[in-house]
Amino acid sequence: MVICICNNVNSDTIKHAVTSGANSVDHVRDMTGAAGCCGKCQFKVNRIIQEHEPQETQETACLGQL
Numbered sequence: 001m002v003i004c005i006c007n008n009v010n011s012d013t014i015k016h017a018v019t020s021g022a023n024s025v026d027h028v029r030d031m032t033g034a035a036g037c038c039g040k041c042q043f044k045v046n047r048i049i050q051e052h053e054p055q056e057t058q059e060t061a062c063l064g065q066l
């Protein structure tokens, strides 16, 4: 599904950027071009980030506290 009409960026491209490390709209914009024009797609981009951002594992969380 096309998320950013201005730059013809689809949801799969945004999901791939998020799973590759993009964790903000600015970062997704840099990687894909989404939200780089009118900005109307920003809330959709943000929702994909929230839904697909890699979660910190329990083990990683514990190691971070040492």
Ligand code: FES
Residues within 6 Å of the ligand: 003, 004, 005, 006, 007, 034, 035, 036, 037, 038, 039, 040, 041, 042
């Ligand atoms: S729809 Fe994404 S910048 Fe316009």
